[in-house]
Amino acid sequence: MASEQTSNSGGSTLQLLVRQVRFEGKGINSYELVDPSGAELPAFTAGAHIDIHLGDGLVRQYSLCNAPNERHRYVIAVLRDERGRGGSRALHERVHVQDIVRVSRPRNQFQLVDDARRVILIAGGIGVTPLTSMAHWLEDAGIEYEMHYCARDADCAALSGELEPMRVNGRVHFHFDGGDPKAGLDIRRLLSEPSHGVHVYYCGPAGFMQACADASAHWPAGTVHFEHFKAPGRSEPARAANDVADTFSVKIASTGQMIEVANDQSIADALEQAGVTIETSCHAGLCGTCKVRYLSGEVEHNDCILNDDEKAEFLTACVSRARSKVLVLDL
Template sequence: MNAETFTEAAGSSRLSLRVADVRREAEDIVAIELVDPNGGALPTFEAGAHVDVFTPGGAVRQYSLFNDPADSSRYRIAVLWDRNGRGGSRSMHEAVRPGGILQVSRPRNQFRLAADAARHVLVAGGIGITPLLSMAEVLLRQGTDFALHYCTRSIERTAFLARIGEKDLRDHVHLHLDDGAPDQRLDFSALFEGESNEGAHLYYCGPSGFMAAVEAAAAAATWPAGRLHCEYFAVAPSARPADTAKGFVVTLAKSGIDVPVGPSETVVQALQGRGIFISTACEQGFCGTCITGVRAGLPDHRDTVLSDAEKARNDCFTPCCSRSLTDILVIDL
């Protein structure tokens, strides 16, 4: 019986997976391997996908899958202990042990490889290596042209050293250490200049300062937005302050119910106050769990998960953080 079968039998959309292995990958980073307790295949995923993990501490956190999607026998995630976080990563480090059970969602993906790219340039900052390593495994297997730039603070904080040092992958990898010689650090401007091939697509993931540096270099190089792909591990810094001084009304299209949304509450919170619940995870607009259709009105997009093209269509939004530019927003509920 595979993972899909036993979770459906339990009447839940979650997967109950056994912890097969926990190993230290680097300072403050552990890799966790999850398998079907009954030995079956897990639901398939594409490179760049992530799962929601219901942590032992009760929080829900998103972790990218770093293994090759061709291996359906396991999910592999890596967890960085965020010493300034809210406790989710700490509970994963302190309480997750081999033989235990973790509840996870089915994989979701907002960070896919472009099918039409002639070359793929993967740029990782710290723990942002996880989705990009999965992409590298796919590209390596396909024989596709790619490079992986991996920026970390030090060799002690560099995860997956053994894998990136293996013969099949090492010729594609460029390691950049903050505490290393200046000439080996990644110059983002030079990177964009050197990857000027019109068929090249660039993918990046990492902490907020790293993301901002990549985006500034991309803007300076006038790199086409359609060939730039990213995933945030935290909410992105907004280019404008969030103006929540104005309330609005959300109308549920299927029932006609009107729900006022106050100046200091989110759409999700307003709906919960009326006994209407939407699935959420990050509650900051970077995971995509709560994406909801829009029938009428103009959403005020404040997420990082929807692309610019998706936001321009105004046919969906993230109710965990986004608001409305119109007095009434009709949503697909």
């Protein structure tokens, strides 16, 4: 895959060797990526992801699932989704052992908090990937945790071999429902009683995410954390009549430049068209690559990553809109 970045000593992307591709479960492959020269890779924290450039402008984000103390490799596990946007199919079809792939340095929008007394991890399907990395870190740190992994059956469970030692010691619990959610984990019962110092992390497909959100709605603010693999279903940002400006302007604080954003255009696209370049990746409000600080104006946030405190200061330029005529960006 062609790239302007050929050295791993600097820059925003890395050229990594595909050392191993491994079958992990029905439709699931894991990919082990290493530095071609054997050098250490940039450090990452549990819950981090990388972007993989698949050619033809196709870039997708995948969570790292190996232990964060491993500096010699990155491991991702990818479910081939025939109904997806094509990224997982491209990866399964195009990426092979001994290939060189271009990836971003790790970024993390799904971090473990520092002061948790106990952690509950709840994974649905391929959502197990970031939580597996978390389980490794919690295990090594000696922090009390329990992990619940929900899947249709054992054949559909990724990384089960890697998680087996944690299952044996009572930390990891598998829940196979045979396709009937009622036969699986009772998430409401699991999360029925919040406890001081306990934090919850969950990740999985849309229906699973909604079930976890409903079951944890009564938990204290700041104790429940989640990451979407796909943006929740919406055809376009929800807009109440007379509430959101169809066309608005962004002002560049450092220069005073005013840039109009059309109703069918993202802030990121309008900035690029005007010659103001910011880094973008997912274009769905999932990865945080295009997070920008704003100084004034009212924002309609359509992302899946910013918490309430962050929304008071930042927006995601790929999906955010304005509720005011002007947004002033700290650029």
